[in-house]
Amino acid sequence: MAGRHRAPSTGQPRSWRSFSVGHRGAHAGSSLYPIAPERRCRVRRRHVHRAGYIKRQRRPYMNKQEQGSWKYMLNGRRSRLIRIATRAFALLGMPPDPASQQVVLQVLSESRQRPNSSNENELIRRILVDYLDVPAASLPILATALEHLLIVKTGGEPETIGLAAASDLQGLIDRLAKDRPERGDPARAASFVRFVLDTYGVKGLTAFAQGFEPGRTVAEVCRATLNKSVAMLELQWAESLSREQSAKGVWPFMRWTAAQLRPFRLFCTLLAIGIFIQTVYAMLMPLWLNQLFDEGITPQNAEVIWRTLAYLIGGFLVTAMAGLAIDFSVSALGPKALNSVRQRGFDKLLALSSRSLSRFQSGDIVSIFTNDIFVVENAVVRAIPGIVSKGFLMLGSLITAMALDWRMALATISLLVIAFWAPRIVGRYAIKASYARKIEDGKIVGFIKETVQLLPVIRTLDIERHRRATFDDRSQTIYDASYRQYLLGELTGRVTVFAISAAQLGIIGLGAVLSLNGTVSGGVVVAYIGLLLAIGGAAGGIAAFLPVVIQAIGSWQRIESLLEHPADVPATVNGAPLDKPLSRLALRDVSFSYTGERLNLNEVSFETAVPRRIALVGPSGSGKSTIINLLSRNYDAINGSIMLNDTDIREVDNQKLRSLMAVVSQDTTLFEESIAYNIRIGRLDATDAEVEQAARAAEIHDFIAGLPNDYDTNVGEGGKLLSGGQRQRIVIARAFLRNPQILLLDEATSALDAEAEAAINETLTRISADRMLFSVTHRLSSCRDMDWICVFKDGKMVETGTHDQLLERGGVYAGMWEKQSEIAIGNAGREVAISIEGLRKIPLFAGVSEQELHRIHGLLRVEEVPADTVLTEEGATTGRFYIIARGSVDSNVARRDGTSVEMEILDVGDFFGEFALLEGIPHPTTCRTRLPCLLLSLSRHDLSQVADLGRSSLEQSSLEKEIAATLDRRLDAKLEKLLGRAA
Numbered sequence: 004m005a006g007r008h009r010a011p012s013t014g015q016p017r018s019w020r021s022f023s024v025g026h027r028g029a030h031a032g033s034s035l036y037p038i039a040p041e042r043r044c045r046v047r048r049r050h051v052h053r054a055g056y057i058k059r060q061r062r063p064y065m066n067k068q069e070q071g072s073w074k075y076m077l078n079g080r081r082s083r084l085i086r087i088a089t090r091a092f093a094l095l096g097m098p099p100d101p102a103s104q105q106v107v108l109q110v111l112s113e114s115r116q117r118p119n120s121s122n123e124n125e126l127i128r129r130i131l132v133d134y135l136d137v138p139a140a141s142l143p144i145l146a147t148a149l150e151h152l153l154i155v156k157t158g159g160e161p162e163t164i165g166l167a168a169a170s171d172l173q174g175l176i177d178r179l180a181k182d183r184p185e186r187g188d189p190a191r192a193a194s195f196v197r198f199v200l201d202t203y204g205v206k207g208l209t210a211f212a213q214g215f216e217p218g219r220t221v222a223e224v225c226r227a228t229l230n231k232s233v234a235m236l237e238l239q240w241a242e243s244l245s246r247e248q249s250a251k252g253v254w255p256f257m258r259w260t261a262a263q264l265r266p267f268r269l270f271c272t273l274l275a276i277g278i279f280i281q282t283v284y285a286m287l288m289p290l291w292l293n294q295l296f297d298e299g300i301t302p303q304n305a306e307v308i309w310r311t312l313a314y315l316i317g318g319f320l321v322t323a324m325a326g327l328a329i330d331f332s333v334s335a336l337g338p339k340a341l342n343s344v345r346q347r348g349f350d351k352l353l354a355l356s357s358r359s360l361s362r363f364q365s366g367d368i369v370s371i372f373t374n375d376i377f378v379v380e381n382a383v384v385r386a387i388p389g390i391v392s393k394g395f396l397m398l399g400s401l402i403t404a405m406a407l408d409w410r411m412a413l414a415t416i417s418l419l420v421i422a423f424w425a426p427r428i429v430g431r432y433a434i435k436a437s438y439a440r441k442i443e444d445g446k447i448v449g450f451i452k453e454t455v456q457l458l459p460v461i462r463t464l465d466i467e468r469h470r471r472a473t474f475d476d477r478s479q480t481i482y483d484a485s486y487r488q489y490l491l492g493e494l495t496g497r498v499t500v501f502a503i504s505a506a507q508l509g510i511i512g513l514g515a516v517l518s519l520n521g522t523v524s525g526g527v528v529v530a531y532i533g534l535l536l537a538i539g540g541a542a543g544g545i546a547a548f549l550p551v552v553i554q555a556i557g558s559w560q561r562i563e564s565l566l567e568h569p570a571d572v573p574a575t576v577n578g579a580p581l582d583k584p585l586s587r588l589a590l591r592d593v594s595f596s597y598t599g600e601r602l603n604l605n606e607v608s609f610e611t612a613v614p615r616r617i618a619l620v621g622p623s624g625s626g627k628s629t630i631i632n633l634l635s636r637n638y639d640a641i642n643g644s645i646m647l648n649d650t651d652i653r654e655v656d657n658q659k660l661r662s663l664m665a666v667v668s669q670d671t672t673l674f675e676e677s678i679a680y681n682i683r684i685g686r687l688d689a690t691d692a693e694v695e696q697a698a699r700a701a702e703i704h705d706f707i708a709g710l711p712n713d714y715d716t717n718v719g720e721g722g723k724l725l726s727g728g729q730r731q732r733i734v735i736a737r738a739f740l741r742n743p744q745i746l747l748l749d750e751a752t753s754a755l756d757a758e759a760e761a762a763i764n765e766t767l768t769r770i771s772a773d774r775m776l777f778s779v780t781h782r783l784s785s786c787r788d789m790d791w792i793c794v795f796k797d798g799k800m801v802e803t804g805t806h807d808q809l810l811e812r813g814g815v816y817a818g819m820w821e822k823q824s825e826i827a828i829g830n831a832g833r834e835v836a837i838s839i840e841g842l843r844k845i846p847l848f849a850g851v852s853e854q855e856l857h858r859i860h861g862l863l864r865v866e867e868v869p870a871d872t873v874l875t876e877e878g879a880t881t882g883r884f885y886i887i888a889r890g891s892v893d894s895n896v897a898r899r900d901g902t903s904v905e906m907e908i909l910d911v912g913d914f915f916g917e918f919a920l921l922e923g924i925p926h927p928t929t930c931r932t933r934l935p936c937l938l939l940s941l942s943r944h945d946l947s948q949v950a951d952l953g954r955s956s957l958e959q960s961s962l963e964k965e966i967a968a969t970l971d972r973r974l975d976a977k978l979e980k981l982l983g984r985a986a
């Protein structure tokens with residue numbers, strides 16, 4: 004990098020300037036710390052052992068004249084300390100302070116009194132104490148972090164730590180306070196401080212540091228200063244790390260490749276023998292040529308000529324065989340090694356928790372298993388063996404060169420070192436470009452996957468052109484990334500080839516001059532030309548393979564991001580069997596967060612006897628499904644515990660725990676296999692008769708029996724050949740087959756029509772009589788038969804009791820019930836009735852007379868709408884007014900960048916689309932069904948039979964005025980809400 008950037012003030016490269024000795028006043032006004040040109044010094048790296056870890060330091064060294072000049076030393080140290088102080092001020096968000104020089108001078112002047120502490124450490128401690136008022140208790144972690152960030156890593160890439168290391172903050176702080184750091188602790192401290200700075204800013208870090216008052220635990224400090232429990236903070240820290248990308252280079256990739264190939268010893272040995280033979284031949288051939296020329300051809304010695312020719316031909320044949328051995332071994336090695344990587348990747352996939360999986364972009368994993376593994380395999384089969392064998396060829400040739408003439412050999416080695424060193428910088432950028440390209444590949448795969456899945460939605464919304472424009476943007480990004488990757492990759496090879504050609508010319512010139520002097524023979528020059536051709540060919544070959552390797556490094560880093568991800572499927576603590584029959588289930592102060600930003604469940608506690616049937620109800624997003632996720636150990640609580648009898652579920656053997664449960668969720672995606680397979684995976688050893696019995700219980704047997712291949716019918720990708728309701732029944736049959744003690748239903752009947760729902764509910768009631776049932780539901784009518792109801796709101800359990808108790812209480816549940824109870828569904832969903840009272844509760848009709856309400860009631864139309872259907876579109880002035888009788892609808896507003904913000908989720912009893920009743924008023928939001936819905940709807944035309952909302956206010960009846968005024972108020976309220984959300 005040296006010499007590339009010119010400093011404006013001194014005309015010197017920036018890298019020189021930054022390590023030059025400050026000499027204030029010598030170049031007044033040229034820079035903050037102007038430099039006397041004669042004081043420039045070069046930089047070397049030194050390993051220093053301090054505080055239990057190895058770190059790299061940059062130190063200036065002096066020429067002879069300068070040695071002994073204490074002034075120089077003082078200035079050198081001072082400029083380095085001032086640089087560290089300036090960086091510390093910048094990191095901590097403080098203005099560059101002239102006092103920083105004061106601190107530096109003070110630190111330097113007292114350095115003799117501190118034999119055990121370096122100036123850098125002292126400087127950082129002083130800044131923290133004097134400027135940030137950091138107390139002694141938090142000083143060690145902050146000082147260690149800043150030392151790591153500002154001294155150890157000066158100028159380098161920030162060191163990343165593994166996700167698993169983002170834990171045990173208390174332990175980390177304790178160890179650093181006792182000055183007993185473990186390996187990796189300084190990097191962890193640095194990572195934690197960087198996370199707090201990025202997330203909470205300098206203010207947050209300062210508050211955290213200053214919060215360490217005597218007698219306070221780390222947990223108390225976190226809660227008091229960052230308003231988070233330690234567990235939440237650690238979770239958020241880990242999430243922030245998962246977004247970091249580590250940059251790796253050629254050598255780590257080579258080491259990784261060697262590790263992958265090591266288990267296949269036979270092929271590795273064959274490959275090594277092949278390379279060895281090729282190398283030996285390459286070493287001997289020039290010597291034989293020399294002999295042929297000097298001892299055979301020049302003195303006309305036939306015996307030597309024939310003997311050497313025999314050597315050459317024999318060597319050629321053996322080398323050809325060695326070449327075949329190399330081809331054979333790499334063809335087997337690459338696929339074998341990458342097959343094992345593929346298997347490990349898949350194992351890792353199965354070992355990842357839901358939390359970890361959500362850290363990968365949707366296209367990433369597909370792209371890792373398809374494109375990335377292929378690219379790395381190509382490099383392992385072609386490029387790496389090529390580079391290794393050509394590297395050995397070069398090495399062997401150089402040894403021979405040494406034997407022929409050491410002067411020419413030394414010149415060759417020097418020029419080759421330059422030839423391979425020259426492309427290093429381009430190579431580094433090429434590797435980064437390759438990684439960036441792979442990230443873009445993953446994104447576009449995800450985008451295409453999403454487009455294929457959501458094509459019907461795209462068509463309904465008529466946003467093909469918008470999607471096309473987004474695709475064009477992404478394609479352009481891929482183009483830019485590919486262009487950079489290929490250009491920089493090719494340039495790396497080109498620079499090497501160019502440097503090698505120049506080196507060859509130089510060495511041939513040197514040989515010619517030496518032969519003119521008579522110091523080398525003609526045979527040596529001829530042999531040397533042969534050697535140079537071999538070396539040039541090998542180096543050219545290496546250069547040609549470099550772009551392939553560079554591309555593979557980008558792919559390998561992505562493969563590693565999966566392989567290195569800690570396997571974190573919630574593990575069993577002591578594998579206790581649950582020997583006694585299940586009699587009690589309890590949640591004790593359970594808190595949970597998905598991302599660490601906010602609590603999605605907040606200290607939920609309840610205890611229940613088993614068997615019992617419990618309904619979990621509450622508005623959307625209140626945390627009902629999260630309870631199911633925790634009970635099934637899809638996630639573990641971050642605080643509190645879930646107990647079965649007296650055992651924490653984290654201690655129960657995972658297999659045993661899973662065998663106790665069956666989960667039926669809203670997601671009914673099936674495997675692309677037969678119906679029988681999709682039911683049988685509930686219990687793999689089930690007989691055909693048991694599968695059929697489960698299907699009968701789920702009310703799906705008759706449908707299956709009517710199919711041409713009955714239970715052997717393939718359900719298509721994700722089950723797309725079946726309807727949503729049929730898929731849901733197959734999932735329910737699967738759960739029945741499992742015969743679980745705890746049945747967890749998460750909106751299990753949401754895709755069924757009312758009649759099917761009633762039938763399935765009856766079956767569920769029957770089979771859940773002697774087992775534990777948790778049922779998440781939005782339909783409160785199904786809660787009446789439940790033994791117990793838990794009502795959630797904003798992650799808290801706000802009410803519990805039976806249906807009657809909760810109604811009597813008049814709280815959240817009673818409010819939800821009131822909205823829903825006015826609507827009755829009958830005759831398999833074909834009949835939906837809303838009471839006149841229910842209609843009057845809708846603000847639009849609040850002031851309308853009884854008689855007119857009856858007329859409006861008669862005009863309402865029943866509509867059955869599948870999930871994911873857009874009913875009102877933002878900006879459109881057409882459509883209908885809807886009341887939700889069953890299902891759920893979300894209301895979104897589009898942002899300029901094409902994404903959308905969720906405004907609210909509407910449940911049974913809610914209404915929307917009222918602006919369709921006014922002429923020319925656009926809908927402020929897009930409303931789309933989340934689940935299959937039963938709706939009551941009214942069009943503007945229908946309503947005009949009762950009230951003409953288009954007439955001027957003078958001509959309007961009182962009904963018309965009332966409706967128009969209510970719509971006006973609602974429009975104002977919606978606009979206000981929209982503006983609030985947008986702000």
Ligand SMILES: Nc1ncnc2c1ncn2[C@@H]1O[C@H](COP(=O)(O)OP(=O)(O)OP(=O)(O)O)[C@@H](O)[C@H]1O
Pocket residue numbers: 361597598603621622623624625626627628629630779908
């Ligand atoms: N995988 C996830 N990652 C991040 N946040 C999530 C995740 N799943 C749910 N949440 C958030 O957690 C909160 C509770 O979600 P949960 O699914 O438990 O709600 P719910 O009451 O079941 O809602 P609904 O009735 O709409 O299904 C919501 O605010 C949601 O946005």
